[in-house]
Every structure is written in C-alpha cells, then in structure tokens.
Amino acid sequence: MAKSLKLINENLDEVNKTSIEAREFVRKITDKNSFVEYDAFLRGANLVYDPLPIGEGIITGWATINDCPVYIALQNAEILGGSFGVAHAQKLTRCIDRAIKQKVPFISFIDSSGLRIGEGIQALDGYAKVIAKINELRSVSYHISVIKGVATGLMSVFATSSDFLFFTLQDSKKGTRQPSMSLAAPMSLLAAAGESRTSSDVLGASAYLTNAVADDSFKTPTELKKHLGSLIPFLSPDLMPSKDDPNRISDNLNEKLSPKAIIEALVDDGQYIELYKSADNAIKTIIASINSVPVGIAITSADGSRKLTISAIKKLTRFIKFLDKATIPLINIVDSEGLQTDLNTELSGCISEVTKLFETLAQSTNPKISVIAGDAIGIAYTALASKDSGYEYVVAFSTSRIAALTADMAVNLLYADELNNTSDPIKARRTIEERYKLMEENPFVSAQSGSVDMIIEPALLRPYIASYIATI
Amino acid sequence: MKTVIIILFCVTILLNIVILGKLAAKKRDDNNHIIAPVINDGISVPVVSKTAGQPCDIVAAITVAISMYLENEAKDAGIPRAGFVVKSIYQTKNQRRRG
Numbered sequence: 001m002a003k004s005l006k007l008i009n010e011n012l013d014e015v016n017k018t019s020i021e022a023r024e025f026v027r028k029i030t031d032k033n034s035f036v037e038y039d040a041f042l043r044g045a046n047l048v049y050d051p052l053p054i055g056e057g058i059i060t061g062w063a064t065i066n067d068c069p070v071y072i073a074l075q076n077a078e079i080l081g082g083s084f085g086v087a088h089a090q091k092l093t094r095c096i097d098r099a100i101k102q103k104v105p106f107i108s109f110i111d112s113s114g115l116r117i118g119e120g121i122q123a124l125d126g127y128a129k130v131i132a133k134i135n136e137l138r139s140v141s142y143h144i145s146v147i148k149g150v151a152t153g154l155m156s157v158f159a160t161s162s163d164f165l166f167f168t169l170q171d172s173k174k175g176t177r178q179p180s181m182s183l184a185a186p187m188s189l190l191a192a193a194g195e196s197r198t199s200s201d202v203l204g205a206s207a208y209l210t211n212a213v214a215d216d217s218f219k220t221p222t223e224l225k226k227h228l229g230s231l232i233p234f235l236s237p238d239l240m241p242s243k244d245d246p247n248r249i250s251d252n253l254n255e256k257l258s259p260k261a262i263i264e265a266l267v268d269d270g271q272y273i274e275l276y277k278s279a280d281n282a283i284k285t286i287i288a289s290i291n292s293v294p295v296g297i298a299i300t301s302a303d304g305s306r307k308l309t310i311s312a313i314k315k316l317t318r319f320i321k322f323l324d325k326a327t328i329p330l331i332n333i334v335d336s337e338g339l340q341t342d343l344n345t346e347l348s349g350c351i352s353e354v355t356k357l358f359e360t361l362a363q364s365t366n367p368k369i370s371v372i373a374g375d376a377i378g379i380a381y382t383a384l385a386s387k388d389s390g391y392e393y394v395v396a397f398s399t400s401r402i403a404a405l406t407a408d409m410a411v412n413l414l415y416a417d418e419l420n421n422t423s424d425p426i427k428a429r430r431t432i433e434e435r436y437k438l439m440e441e442n443p444f445v446s447a448q449s450g451s452v453d454m455i456i457e458p459a460l461l462r463p464y465i466a467s468y469i470a471t472i
Numbered sequence: 473m474k475t476v477i478i479i480l481f482c483v484t485i486l487l488n489i490v491i492l493g494k495l496a497a498k499k500r501d502d503n504n505h506i507i508a509p510v511i512n513d514g515i516s517v518p519v520v521s522k523t524a525g526q527p528c529d530i531v532a533a534i535t536v537a538i539s540m541y542l543e544n545e546a547k548d549a550g551i552p553r554a555g556f557v558v559k560s561i562y563q564t565k566n567q568r569r570r571g
Contacts, residue, residue, distance in 0.1 A: 239561065239562070241562050242562055243560070243562055245560070246558035246559075246560055246561075247552055247554070247557060247558050249552075249553060249554075291558065291560060291561050291562070292560070292561045292562040293561060457553075459553075460553060460554045463552070463554040463556070463558050464554065466558045467556060467558045470558060470559065470561060
C-alpha cells in the first residue's frame, strides 16, 4: 500500500510542478478547496513530441463557485503553449460531456497558441469534435468562456460559441502579454494593422468589447470570481431567496421616473447583474429577482435615446434567447418612440435583425411581461409590449403614450389638408394634437381594447409584478 | 323641490371646497409647502408644490388630503394601497420552481 501511495504522489508531483500558475488561478476563481481535477494523467499516443507533454496542456475538473457546481477546463500555456492536440481535445470533450450529463455550466479558460501541427489532421478533427460538443452543451446548459491568454484559430470559434465571453486583463506593469483573440494568425493581422498597434489594441479585450463580441473584462481573478459567483446562481433552476417585501411601495416613482429608480423599486434588495454591458446601452439588460424569483429585465431608453438601434435590437434578441433557455421570465420596461429610421440603418441589415427579434419572441416560451413606463410608439409597442408578440401581462403607467405614431407625426401625416385650410394653423394643430392624445395615445384607450391589462400607479409597480410572477 | 335640493347640495359642497381651500392657502408655509386642511384627527399633510401660489394648489391640497385620509383609513383596516397582498415566496415555498 505504501508503495502504491508513493507512486501516486510521485506522478501527482510531476503533474503539479509543471502547472503551478494555472492551478493557482483555478483555486482563486473557485470556492475554497472545491476543485477536483481528473484526467490528470491522460496523455496522447503521438511520437512527435518527446517527452510527452504532461497534462496535455489542459487541466479539467469540477468545482463549485458560490456553492453552484461547475465543470472547468483550463488551457495551460506552460505546456507546449497550451497547443491543441488529439489528447488535449479528448480531455476537453470528456469534460464537456460530463457537464452535459449533469446539466451544469461549463467554464473554459482559453490560453492556446493554436493547433499542434505535428498531430496533423487528427488534431483538426479534434477541433471539429469540441466545437460540435460545446454547441451540444449549449442546448442543455451554459458555456462561459474566459480569454485568459491567447485564443488563436479555431479555439476562438470555440470561445465565441458561448453564452458569455469574458476577458481577463493582465497587470501591464509585469510586462506580460495581454489576452487576445483572432481567427487568423495574430502576426499577420498585426502586420496589416501597422507597427504602432499592439496586439491588445487590435485583438484584445477593448477591441472585442467595442464590437460586442465579448461581454466584459476583469482585472483580477477576484473580480472575475465575484462576477461568476453572482451570475452562475441565475443559471440554476433554484429560487434566489430574498426577504425584501413583495408589497413594497416606491412613492418616489410617482414623483420622477428613471431607469435607476424603476430597477430599485422593482427588484429584490435593489440587487442586479447587468449583462452584455459592452453592447448598445440604449437597452439595458439585467438579471435580478422579484419576490425571490429570478427575472430578466430589459429597459429601453436606458441611456436617454428615444429610438431603438440595430445593435439594441440584437442585444434584446440575445437576451430573450438566454432567458428562454434559463426559463427566466422577461420584463420589458418600455419607453421608446420606435426604430431609428435612416438610410444607413435600413441598408445595414436592420430588417433582418428586427425579423430575428420577432422570430425569437415567437419561438421562446418563457413568460413575458411588459411595463409601458413611457412611450410605446409604433414598432416599439409591437415588439416590446404587444400581447400578440407573446407578452402575456401588460401594464402601463397613466402618463404613458401608446400609439402607432406620436401626436406631432400623426398631425403632419393625417391632418395636413385640415391645417392648410384653416386661418389659424397653430391653434388648429394644437387642438388636433390634443384630440389625438386623448383619443389615440391615451393608455386608457389601449386598456379599453384589452391591449393593456391594467393602468397602474408607478409606486405600485413591484406589488403588481410580484403578484403576477407568483402565478407563473 | 327635488331640483332645489340638488342645487342646495351642490352649493354646500362647493362652499366646503372653498372653505377648505382657503384654510389650505392660509396654512401655506414659507418654504413653498402647502399644509392641507386637517380633515381627520392626526392627519396633517405637507405637500411639496412647484406651483405654490396658483389657485390649483388649493384643489391639489384638498385632493391629497382626501387621498391621504382614505389611505389612512385603508391602513387602519389593514388593506394595502394596491388592494391586494402578495405573499412572499421566500416565506411560503423556498424550493425549486424552474427546470
């Protein structure tokens, strides 16, 4: 027995001493003493690399983060640059398989210089295998990928096949290379970008946060752990226990409405996590809980813009898909005059993005609630509040405006002749506008037709929504 | 006769509003607040008004006073403002709901 233990320890020592930094990183982002590694001794059969790479450049195992179980795969650049070979693919696939079976989130930490060329086409097959497997996982659970070092070639496709993509940022004082990601070889891309550009400028976090491919970046493992610890509980089917009174009334909402005030009034303890921060801020997407039930809230005009942009529509579509997979109810807080309409928007694929939004709404089955807090004009009403788009409970504040057109636009379009034929067009315009506001924009008119379920006092928003959610 | 009674009733109501309104106006303090008339024991309603000094303040003060009175009555009766009570899920069934 003693001989057997000695053998295990010798082998473990060999594994551990080659990957000190990587294992330290895993310990920092998981709950204390929760990480359990497996396949530590798995090695490939190739004869190209001598000696055989210990651990195959990837560490796999399970752990808990904020008491939630997760599977973890961490590419280890200390071993052959974390290069992707056949056994590396095998370890990664086996780890994803376990996450699929257990239906728990899978977190990948990417740091791979690319394909292990010496393993040829079999390694390329490995890429196909892990990309197929990760997409299989995404139909039953979640993939969170974190770019920890270099994500080159098809590893970048694996990383972006995720529900959430984060970057870690290295301490620049240490002179270490910042994490970067590219499908093509980074050297050729940097050469094309010009000498003065660094890899972090061109291919780093800032680049992918700007184009909304990445969702967020974190300076330290502690920051990352904190964010993961807040996010992952929402990915489980459990309640989010809170003692905040569901009947809490927020009188300040009757005085002044703002996205911040609405969120604080609505969610438990005023606590929430913002998702897709890097994408268009015209829509703010958050997850929180109301009466202990997890909810997703999309707030339009969060940055004051009155129109929906293409990127805001994309963000909302992605958010609805995520909530649907997690069976989390969606709550739209609507205040928008509709879609941004200009030639550039039209020619840059606006129609297809709006189509995708309606497709997602039609295909998703999670409960959807709409709160018309301000304007719901034109397509903003149809896409964000119409019962026929899937919103099963629609409430409006008495000060909201719900109509096909705003009053001034309607007067211009529908009453141009009437205005031209009057002696006092200013007075006539005012009269017609007032009539339109009363007969068309007025939310009570929408409530009469059943398009709105209830006109509510803003201060009572939380009790009304909490009450409906309790019935779901 | 019936018409006369109705007219008298309306006049009485109007007079009440005017008197209460004047009371409210008198009690307006220097800080642009209106102190609404005391129409029930213990209810004195300070109302922050941006339009203090205009006639509508009087009506606003009365409206708020009445709504506060009703709210107070409702509180006494244990009825919340929304008219319904949401049970806390945390307290009633802290269990898995989704999946």
